[in-house]
Amino acid sequence: MPSPSSASSPHRKLLHSLIYWAVQRCRMSESPCRLTVSLKSPSELAGPSPLRVSVSDTGVGSKLEEFLELDALARETPAEKWDGTLLITTTGINDKAIYHYQFNLQEDISSSARFSKLATTYKNYTTFSGTEVCLCLSNEADLGEFILWLVDFVRKILVLKAANLAIELAIEQPSSAGSRNVCLPCDSDDAHISITTSSIERLVSGLKDYALSHGNTCEKCDACCMNRDRLKIGTGTAKNVGRRKSKGLLVEAVIVVAPTASDLSCWMVNCSSTQVLHFEDFVPSPISQSSFSVLMSMDWQSYGFKLKGGFMDDEGNAVLQWDNLTFARVDIAVHTYHGVAVQEWQRSEPDRYLVKKALKSALNHLKADHAGGFLSCHGRKIREYVPDLAQSIAGLILSSNDQEFRDECAVLLGLVSDQDISEEAVEACIGDKMARIIEMNDTKENVEENLPYLFECEKLDEDSKQLDEEDGEEDMAYDF
Template identity: 45%
Template sequence: MEITCSQRLCQILICSAVQRCRISDQLCRLSVVLKRCPDSDPPVIRVSISDTGIGSCLQEFQGLIYRRNHASAEKWDGMLFITTTSISDNEIFHYHLNFKESAAARRLTRLPSTTKNGLKFSGTEVSLSTWECIDDLVEGITCFFQKMLILKVPKVAVELVVERMTGSRENFLLAKDDNLLPCPMSNIECLALGFQDYVLKHGNMFDKQCPACLSRREHLKVGSGVACSSDSLASTGQLMEAVVIFRELPDASSLSCLRECSTTKVIYFQDFLPSVIPQSPLNALRSIDWENYGLTIKTYVVGESGHAVIEWENLPPSTHIDIVLHCYHKKVKIPRTWQKTQVDRNLAKKAVKLALDNLKERYKGTLLSAHAVKICSYALDLARTISNLILLSNDKEFQGECLSLLGLQPQQMGEGKEVEDCIQEKIIAVIEINDRKSRKSRNAPDFLFEAENIHEPEDEEFQGEEGVSILDL
C-alpha cells in the first residue's frame, strides 16, 4: 500500500513522540485519535497524536518541516496545533504553526497558556486536519503501529482510536499489558521477544495466528547480537542490534502461508521506528561469509515495503530464516536533528555475525557449514573404530583411562553402544566448536575432550558512505 502525505506526516510525528517517551524513562502512553468532523464538506479528519513523555520544544517541528515541505500537499492545510508542558512547568503552552507562511518568523503563533493548578505532569499533543479517507488513515497507521510492536519499546503503550460521526469510539490497537514488561529488559531482549511474536503469525502477517506456523516459542531457534560504535564519549553512541530466527517447519508442503521458505525478509528499524533499509546494512549482509553458516545467497533485492529480501540457494525446503535489524543511538537528544544518520557498515555486519554465532552456539547442529556437515557424516565410523580399539584392548589401565576421559564408569564397559555414542557425541561437539571459529583462527586444532572458549577476532572497520534518515520511511 502506498504511503500518502498525511500518513507520512503522522509517522514522523509519532517518531518524535516515541523519542520523548524514551527520554522520560517512565511508563508512557502514546495515543493517535482520528475524529471525523460531522459538518464538513469534503469530510475533514481531525488527527491527534499525544504522548505522556517529556515536553517538546518547537525546534523539532520546525526542523522537520524545513526538510519536508508537506504544506504543498492538497490533503493537508499546512497547520499544526501543539500543546505541550514539561514536568517543571507551571503552565500548559499552546502554539499554532502555519507552514504555508513564507516568512519563517511569522510561522509560529503563541496562544494563551493554561495553568496547571499546581499539578505535576508532562506531555505533548500535536493535532492537524486532513481531507484524506479515514479508512485509509486507519489502515496505514495501524500497520505502522503493528510494526512498532515488534520492538516492544520498554515502558511505552500505544493505541489507535477512531471516532466516527455516529459517536462510536473504536479502539483499533492497544498495546497489551505484557508489552509493558514489569521486569527490566534490555532493548535487544525486547526486540528478540517481539520478533518471536511476529514470526509466529500466519505467514508473518500481523493480525493472524496460524497453528501450522509453529505456534510455540519452543519451536524457534533464536540468536541475537549487539554491536556498538567506538565513538568518542561526547557522541550519542550508535548501536546496531540483530536478531536471527531459524525454524524447521514440520511439513513445508502443507503450509500455504510459508510456501516461499527459500526467501528471507530483512526488517529494518531506525531509532525505534520502521524504516527503509539503507545501502550500508544491505552491503554488510552481502559481505558476510554465509558459507560458514551453511548458506549461500542466490539473489537479494529491496522490496516495495523497503525491506531487503534474500533468496537462498541451498536452504532446505523445511526451514525458514527471519532477520531483523535495529540501528539507534543510545543517547537521545531533543530537539531531534533531522540530519542524515551515518550507518556504519561494519556495525551491521558485526551484529548479524554475532547473532548467527549466538544461534549456532545455543543450538547444536544448527547453521553448520557445508564442510562441517561433511566431516560430521564420518563421525559415526570414526567413533565405532575408536570404540572397538578401546573395548578389544587387553590393557585394563588403557581402558580405564579412556573411560575416564569419556566420563563413563567401568561398569559401562560392556555397553559397546554407549561408548560408541559418547565418542561420536564428543567428535561432533569438537567439529561444531571448530566450525564456530573464524577461518583465521583455525590454525590450532581442538582436542576431543577439552573445550576452550572461542573468541572471534573483530573485522576490519568500514564506514557507510551514505546516510539514512527516519524521514525516509
Template identity: 40%
Template structure:
C-alpha cells in the same frame, strides 16, 4: 507520491517522536492517535490528534520538522500544526503553532499563551492537524504501523488508535496495542532483549500475520532458535550511552509441513528494518550490505535479493522445514551521529558487524546449525573415521584399555556394541568439528584456544587429571 503517503509519513514521524518520549520515561505511558472525520464538510476533513504522556517535547523538535509537499495542495492541507506540551518540571503548559509551509525558519513557529499548571505534576504532548483525506485509508495505515512497532516490544508504552465520524453512531473504531500482552518484560530489560521477544511473537503468527498464532506452523516455542547481536559506531561510546547503535535479531524456526505457506516461507527470509523506533523501507545500501555478508561461512548459500521492494532474501540451501527471519534496528542513543560519515555508510558497516554477531550467537547457543561449508565437508569423513577408531578399540585384547575408552565415551560395559561405540565416537568427532567451526567465526583479535581432545570427558577433564592420570600413557 500521493497525498496519503506524504501525510502518512508525517504522521508516522510524529508518532515515532511520541513513542520515544514515552520510551525514555520512567513511568507507564499511553500513546493515543485519534482520527475524527467531519461529515458536514465536503470534501471531508480529518482532525488528527497524536498525544502521549511521555517526558515532553523540545522546541528544537518542532523547529526542525520537515514535510514533503509533493501531491499536497493548499486546499488539502494548509500546513498548520498545533502543539501542546509540558514536562514534569514545568509550571506551565506551553502552546505552539507551526506552519510547515513557511520557508523562513524564524517565522515557522509561533508561541501562543501558556496555561498555568497550578502545582499539578504531569507531563505530555499533543500534536494536532486537520487535512482533507480518506479516514479509512489513514486508519489502516496507522493500524499497520502500530502492529509493526509492537515488534520493538517497549514494555512501558501502550498504544491506542481511535477513528470515527463525528455525530455518526456506531462509526467509531478503537483498538489498544499492548507490548507486554504475551510476554511481560520489565523496564530494565535491554532494548535488544525486547526486540528478541517481539520478533519471537511475530514469527509465531501464521505467515507472519500479526493478529493470530498458527498452531499448524508451530506446536511449541522450542521450534525457535534465536540469536542477537549489536554494534556501535564508536567503541568508546558503548559504555557512555551515546552513539549510533545497530541491533539485529535472527530467528531460525522449524515449520511443520502442514503449514499452508510452508513452501513459500522456507525459501525466503523476511527482513524487517526499524530506524529510530519506527518501521522503515529498507534502502538499497542496506540491501547491498546484507548481500555482501559472507553467508557461506555460516553454511548458507544465496543471500540474494529476491524482492526489489526490499524485504526478502532468497536461499538455496536452508535446512529442511526451516525459515529464517531477521530484524534490524538502527537508532541514535543520544541523537549523536559520528562526524565525517553519513548515516547510510555507518548503517552499512554496523549491519555487517551486528549480523555477524547475531549469527555467531546462534552458532554458540545451538550446536550443529549454521555450520560452514568447510566444516560440513570435514563432517562427511566422520562416519569412516569413527568406524576405524571403533574397530581399533573393539579389536584390542587389552581389557583395561577398552574399559578406559568406554569410560571416556560415557559407555557402560554391559551396553557395549559395535554400533554403539561407533555412534558415540562419531558424535564426539562432529561435536569437536562444530566447536572449532564456531571458534573460527569469532574475532581474530581473540586468542583461539587449542582444539579440544577427541575423547575429552567434560565431566572431569582438567589439567590435573591430564597431568597426573594420563602421564606416559598412549592416547588417540
C-alpha cells in the same frame, strides 16, 4: 532523523515523522509515558471531508525546532493533499500553562502567518507534561491501504517493548453500517518481562511475538503460540564510544529461527524470504544503503544460510531471499539508537561497522547455543560422510581377531571394554565424536587454537612433534 522512502505517500511520511518525535519526547521523560495515535476518517456520506489525525504523548514538552524538520516534506506535498497546517498543544512538567500554536509550513518562511500563538490555558495547580499535534489530510482513495500501513507501523514499534512507553492506536471509520473502531492488542505470551529487563531482552520477546503471529497479522496462530520455547535465538550488540559525532550509539541485533516441524506447517508461509525489521531510536525506519550492503555481504554460509538475493522495497525495508532454507522461518531485527535520548534534532547515521559487528555476534550466538544446527555449508557437506566413515571404522575394529587391540579401541572411544560391544554402539560412538569435532572446527576462530582430536593418541603424537621441533632430539615413535 531518517525519513521514509521517497516512494511513500505524503500521509505516511507525515505520520512517521510525527510519531518519531513523540517517541523521542517520551524517551526524554523520566516517567512512564503513553503515546496515542488517533485517526478518524469521514463517513461514506460526507464526501471529500478531510482525514483527521492526532498524535499525542505524555513525554516532555516539544520544541518548535522539531517541526521545522517537516519543511521539506511540506514543500513536496501538494496543497490538495495537505495544507501544511499543524495545530500544536504542548506543556512542560514545570510549566503552569498549556500553550497552543498554529504552524503553517506551506507559508513562505518570511510570512507572519507561518506561526501563530493561540489562546493559552492554565493547569489549575495540576502537574503534567505532553504534546498533541493535530492535522487534516486529504481523504485518499487508498485509505484502506494507508490504515493497513499504520497498523503495521505501530505493531513494529510494539516489537521493541520500550520500558517506559505504552502505545495506543485508535482508528475510527464511520460508515453507513455503523462506526468501526480498530485497536491493537498489547498482550504477550512472555511472562518474564519486568521493569529491569534489558532492551535487548525486550527486543527478543517482541520479535518472538512477531514471529509467532506470522509477522503481518494481529492474531496469533493456535498451532504456534504454545511453542515459544522452541524458537532458536541469537543476539548481538555493538556500541560506539570513540567517535564524538556518534558517541553513545548502540546497535542491537536479534535473529529468531523457527524450526521445521510437521505440526507447525503454518510457519512455512513465506519461509523463503525475510523482511528485516529495522529500527532507529525506537521507531521503525527505512534501512540505509550502507546497512543493506552489510546484510548482503555477511558470510551467511558460515552459519548454514544460503542467501539467494535481496532487495529494498518501496518503503525502504530490506528483504532477504533464502535458497534451500533448512528452517521454517527466519526473523531478523536490527535496532540502532542512542543509549540516552539527547535533545538534538539531528541524529547520527547508522554505523556500518557496528551493524556488521552486532549481526555477526548474533549469528555466533546462534551457532554456540545450538551445536550442529547452524553448521556452515562446507561443514554440512563434510558431515554427510560421517555415517559411512563411522560404519567403516567400526567394521574394521570389530573385524579384528586381536582382543587386546579391540579393548584398546574401546577405551579410546570411552566404552566399557570388558563387555561385548555391538557394532552399532561403536559406530554411534565414532559418529558422535566425528560430528562433535566437525561442529567445533566449523567456527573459524577455533580452527587454530582449539583443534580437537578424535582419539587421545592423536594429541600425544602432536605433542611429540612439538618436542622434536623445540629440542632437535631424535624422532620419537608411538606405536598403537
